[in-house]
Amino acid sequence: MKRIGVLGSTGSIGTQTLEIVRNNKDLQVTALAAGTSVTLMEQQIREFLPQLAVMWTEEAARDLKERVADLPVKVLCGMDGLLTLAAMEDMDILVTAIVGMIGIRPTIAAISAGKTIALANKETLVTAGHIIMPLAAEKKVPILPVDSEHSAIFQSMNGENRKRVSKILLTASGGPFRGKKREELADITVEDALKHPNWSMGRKITVDSSTLVNKGLEVIEAKWLFNVEPENIQVVVQPQSVIHSMVEYEDGGIMAQLGTPDMKLPIQYALFYPDRRPLPGKRLDFYEMKSITFEKPDTDTFLGLPLAYRAIHAGGSMPTVFNAANERAVALFLDKKIRFLTIYDLIQGAMENHKVVENPSVEQILEAEAEAHAFVESHRRS
Secondary structure: OEEEEEEOOOOHHHHHHHHHHHOOOOEEEEEEEEOOOHHHHHHHHHHHOOOEEEEOOHHHHHHHHHHOOOOOOEEEEHHHHHHHHHOOOOOOEEEEOOOOHHHHHHHHHHHHOOOEEEEOOHHHHHHHHHHHHHHHHHHOOOEEEOOHHHHHHHHHHOOOOHHHEEEEEEEEOOOOOOOOOHHHHOOOOHHHHOOOOOOOOOHHHHHHHHHOHHHHHHHHHHHHHHOOOHHHEEEEEOOOOOEEEEEEEOOOOEEEEEOOOOOHHHHHHHHHOOOOOOOOOOOOOHHHHOOOOOEOOOOOOOOHHHHHHHHHHHOOOHHHHHHHHHHHHHHHHHOOOOOOOHHHHHHHHHHHHOOOOOOOOHHHHHHHHHHHHHHHHHHOOO
16 A cells, blocks of 8 residues: 655646546555645545645635544644645655645655655756755655656656766647747737646646746756756657657667656656556547647747746756746736736846855745745736
């Protein structure tokens, strides 16, 4: 029996993780954490009977505690609750599906406690990769990627000599606005940005996909996960979302992982690695598909990618500013308080305003986040 905890259990990755639990009786949920979705959390607790449940706010935790008073589940709240969950004894693997930099400290706590990490929270490595990866190596804790692209890279490296990797080919769908030029994006609405052509994801990540910021974050994450220099990570637009990423080796051979755009595959692969389990769902039909096409990303229109590379090369605390400014700008866009293209302006402005801290501590990372948030709030305009 493998005991799992899920940070972000009511979100897209979290709910799909629990679908996998339903289909595999040797998985046991011992802990769940969510933001403020009390009704869904109650349903999850009643189905999976975890020992511990954590809500982000005190109000949500009080509400949940009253609702599940008939069950033997402990309810906590806030960061203290997340840290308790991350280090709990009756847990083997922690799925970090929570969105945002809130995932850093619980991930560090879980690694320090020797828990395997199924990583879906890309912000953790984007902002604190220089802390997370050495700690994981020291504690001999596996970090198993859940992002479809990073899982594809991980699978394409399985059994290979990583010292012989020449290049990572990180694929992108191009998002809902692929082919459009900057002037065509001026009046993009929230509803437009949330219509991803291939993937079903959370609102924030879907917007990040439309700006290519998400791909930029994935480049930074890949640098840390696979110890590859950013100039050896090439983004390739693959509109059908069939090839999830590729790895080129020194002899010119390229390994790729293909499949339907279904997040349950990388989630399940992380939960059972190195085993593969049956997974219901649609399979690729190459006769039906007929072709797979490739394009170069339009970095003149979609500035998320060049801004990410700029953040990587600046190093230190700059990726934190890139991520945090985007996080707050996207929230403003989703609330219809700024225009789509203003997201780029705010990220760029926050980066230009920032003085890099070379090797930031967790506290300095959080300070850089607060600085970026403050910049965005003070410079936002429609």
